[in-house]
Amino acid sequence: GAGVSQSPSNKVTEKGKDVELRCDPISGHTALYWYRQRLGQGLEFLIYFQGNSAPDKSGLPSDRFSAERTGESVSTLTIQRTQQEDSAVYLCASSTMSVGPYEQYFGPGTRLTVT
């Protein structure tokens, strides 16, 4: 079946502009995660959505970052007033509680470059 999809695959933006990244999880997956991965680094947790519960935003690095999810479908991650240190790959993952929230399936990521 279809996996997690993300768009755009690459995004180059000027410092100070806003960007919106999109994630389509696997159908039926109730949990959705956003991570940031800087070049040569590990995965940095950003935010977690589980069904209709309040999202866990504990990983968002600043108030320039926000994310929304409509029901159990698409999620968007918005970065306002982008800075050069925001350059990274932004990965989305989804999972199903019937297996456990930990067996996550990742999308291909959005590579963001802030110039």
Add this chain to the structure above:
Amino acid sequence: RKEVEQDPGPFNVPEGATVAFNCTYSNSASQSFFWYRQDCRKEPKLLMSVYSSGNEDGRFTAQLNRASQYISLLIRDSKLSDSATYLCAVPDSSASKIIFGSGTRLSIRP
């Protein structure tokens, strides 16, 4: 102590060798553990899940040492295609999400 720690490597081993690397974790209450594989410029993919003392899948074996709070990944008869970064992941103290280690780079040479 970091929640999840891994030796960054790189581990450089010849094809056919056996290689093992560890991942230490701080949350003693963790009941499940995960190894993901990440190829260069690709997304992580789930390799193995460990819900008890260990798991084996072909050439790959994951073992859990609860007393010392580490999990290991052993790869036997390594192939060139095993070259990748291996990430371990452990649920955090809230058990609502998993924390990833920074990964161990493995390079298999002919």
